[in-house]
Amino acid sequence: MSLPADDHKTIDARFLLHHQSAEKGGFSLDVDLTIPGKGITAIFGQSGSGKTTFLRCVAGLEKSDQGHLTINGDTWQSPSLFIPTHKRSLGYVFQESSLFQHLTAKGNLDYAIKRSAETMTKELYERVMAIMGIEAILHRYPNQLSGGERQRVAIARALLMQPRLLLMDEPLASLDVARKQEILPYLEKLHLAFDIPVLYVSHSLDEVARLADHTVVLDHGKVIAQGGLTEIFSRIDLPIRFGEDTGVVLQGKVVERDNQWHLARVAFNGGELWVRDGGDDVDQPVRIRVLARDVSLALSNHNDSSILNRLAVEIAEISSGQDESIALVRLKLGEEYIIARLTQRSLHQMQLEPGKKVWAQIKSVAIVR
Template identity: 40%
Template sequence: MLEVALRHRFGRDGFAIDAAFTAPEVGVTALFGPSGCGKSTILAAVAGLLQPHEGRVAVDGGVVLDTARGISVAAEHRRFAVVFQEARLFPHLSVDTNLRYGLRRAPRDATGPGFEEVVALLGIAPLLARRPGRLSGGERQRVALGRALLARPRLLLMDEPLAALDAGRRGDVLPFLARLRDAARIPILYVTHALDEVDALADRLVLLDAGRVLAEGAVEQLAARTDLPLAARRDAGSLITCTIDAHDPVRGLTRLGFPGGAFFVSLRAEPPGSRARIRLRARDIAVATEPPRGISTQNILAATLTGINEAASSHEAFLTLSIGPTVMLARVTRDSVTRLGLVPGMALWAVVKAVTFDHAAGHPGDEAAEPVPTPASMASWG
């Protein structure tokens, strides 16, 4: 487990960090928040690149920083690997030699993926003879990730590794990051302000604002909370982990199963049994007080209204819907709440149009999904 507690101020009246959180021994913990909230400063302090005024950092009980006890292990001895926005490869060395530099830094007794496995994992075998100047930005980042993993660190730190890439390149690199996460089997601290990266990669979320932790926990749990700044975003909604149950090529549909139900979406490429996590934006979900008929939407799910909460606008409200153990959010007008007589405990039908999942699949740069049709017994926001 990673344990972090830091306090630091830049100048007498400057920006201050006062943050504490934990991360599990395996998986990705995302530090998320607006620019200037302290994400990169926290990561720098964990890496040993910044000495905080007060703090403690430990990995699996091994303390690398404890200002109260006078402990501060130098950055090069912490066995933490850092991946920055820029790949920072050696320009005069080939990709192969850059990767092997990371391998040479690994302790003799350290375990982890081998050279060939990492090369295959990141799809960089065709690049081995090239130098960094002949690589695209996405290729350079994949090589930087491989070099970091081959050093076999105790902790992998990523400071917005995709921020310098355009939307297309980010979309290309994200699947490789997911493979790296699964293969590394170490804690990964990932700094980002891009919610699609959180959705695709993170197991745990630390939500930051003005140098302080607003909330921490499983990504799915925090996404469903309407009392956090996430709820004020245009893409606010629920995050649902699904399994690809089956494909129907004739109809052009894929069935995604989740605890409590299933979605039918446009045909996907992943094989049955694969896992997929999707974001359903609250504004793309309508509700009905009776089963809708005569509409094109197939994703009509029986639900129980378990809560009605305030939204950023006084004219809107968030509905918390339970579909078995799965929680889903819908954003509707206050007028709809009154007109439909919505109260907690009511049986409702959640209506999600299939094209919504084009955005929910997490492709960077997607445009807004087509709004759901709204018959008289249905309520939606738009």
Template identity: 45%
Template sequence: MCFRCACWRSPSRHCSPCRCCVPAGRRVTEPHAGTSHGLAAKLAWRRGALAFDIDLTLPPKGVTALFGPSGAGKSSCLRALAGIERDAIGRVSFGQTAWQDSAHRLFVPPHRRRIGYVFQEPSLFTHRSVAGNLDFGYRRAGRPSHLDRDGLIDRFGVRPLLQRRVDALSGGERQRVAMVRALLSDPALLMLDEPLSALDGAARADLLECLESLHGTLQVPMIYVSHNVDEVARLADHLVLLEAGHVVAQGALQDTLARLDLPPALGEALGAVIEGRVVSYDAHDQLIELDFPGGRLWLPYRHESVGQGLRCRIGARDVVLTRLPQTGTSALNQLPCRIIAVADADHPAQVLVQLDAGGCVLLARITRRSWHALGLAPGSEAWAQVKAVALGV
């Protein structure tokens, strides 16, 4: 298989796009990172018993998460956007450039889409050292001066690994190398397919911190596939929710996870993602205090410093509602709220309550009995109790 044009011909380093990739006479333009448009796709295909029908529009910057339960089709969707899933029929565009248009027999092969792709299992060259793997993409991109090669190597902690062989690396080390190699290829779009799923707890936490630090300085958009809602809450700006090969919701992260109309398969992910700033640190109890528009929250200390911006996810299951503030409770956090709306949950004994906490939307999953016993109703006031140990950060 030709890795340059993704067709079944003999490999050639200098091969041009084949007729199956680009119609004769059609000029293919390369997208660039400075475009004012994001990625748009409308595709349909079948993989086994699962029929895909994808219609999505992604912003031109920031991190978009493809999120959903196992088997929802997240990885297959990413492969179709990259041009690896050749059975997908429809249209894909990035910026002002069409990557695929089945109606006009247009198909730009993956290597001409300027995508940095990181798979679940790192696809590194085993016959090259770590330095050789990193330099491969960097040289092919023309050693672009705007890329901080040394800065990326240090940020992901791979400098001590440069002279080592790939087969001597741990899973976490391989994945860090794969990410740096993708970034050094000067992509217009970065795609990460569950890069932390095969890692143990320590390696996963370490790499997640690397990605989190990259978020604020990344100049190209990223599409991140995950089934872990805490990863999504820490990294994503935009969210696409998938179920059974279909997009069931998409939009800003905070708005989408707090919706009341999501399908039951996504029920465990329901909740709120709030953004605030660390205002104090209790060294004795190893807690930090986060200030946000709805009040203040105590969270377990990780490695944060006072003044640092921070995201916090509050799961709907972790919120307890009361009519009045409580004393003598182990819950460290109590927030005054106003009830916005209520909806049936996926179990008939439960309801979902949407809350306004100083302009921030929270969700609470409570029993129907508690809803009636407390006399709650849209527009009424309530207090949301949240245990500090339940807060995912």
């Protein structure tokens, strides 16, 4: 579980698969990916994009016509080899509750511990219990647990396998908003506490923005983009549209806290932003999200508005938005990019074009982590 950090660790996955069955239509998956063998990689896409099928291929639950899969040096699949699921060192968290209902929560955990290839240490067991916060509910059966508790037990069960790869298939999708908020902090802690590479399937930009280090975007069974989280979120040329949720994620750290106005100043590669003080200490790394709909542009620097964050930027790229009246403008500031959403009319009236220097007015910024 605590493998030495190694920047050369990678996951290589190549799958080619066709479904001809009536209920799934003529779906095909055709991916060839090399992704980091550490951290959380989000597999993002709309429903029907093939992200769950991809994850099932990695787990060996689905057998692709042609495939090759290497996890940090271990080959799980090649043209001459197919290691069955029960011999792969993986943990899998399913979308809906997957606890065995004839066993208690503890029984479910023991089922995993007994079959894991690794020996369980008391220290690890207690760490997983503490991080997932499930010690008090271990004696209960799955039908006596809430949806959030069941998913926490399921995540703990996957962790106790001490896998070389953790696969999560929309683990929050079956939960309501309150339960999601309940589990997200556990997933963040998991990320920090365990050095296991995670493939996290999701269609929620919020979850991806909060959890992922690396992002793969799937559409119609094909990879249309992959890269670091900030890079993918700042692109406006992708064929799939994020709609109202279009916006960038910036990695920064708190440099000042203003106690009088309850604000925090966050510095990132390219500038500084004032955000609502979320209680983070100075020097604390934070991830902030700036939505395109909260960014407007001005030709000069006005300080007579209520807008707190005004940044000098350069227009890098302009693309049409989700409908004909909307334009997305990619703005460069320092090393980073932000996106502004404008009307086509404003674009025209302000005579905006790539290379032009303008002021970005940012109405709202949120710390996502």
